[in-house]
Amino acid sequence: MALDIKICGLKTDAAMAAALAGGASHVG
Secondary structure (H helix, E strand, O other): OOOOOEEOOOOOHHHHHHHHHOOOOEEO
């Protein structure tokens, strides 16, 4: 079963890249 993971509160390109590299399916 796949999980949808959303990480909120990202404000920098580095944070966005880290979230995507960590497997987040949604960011905001």
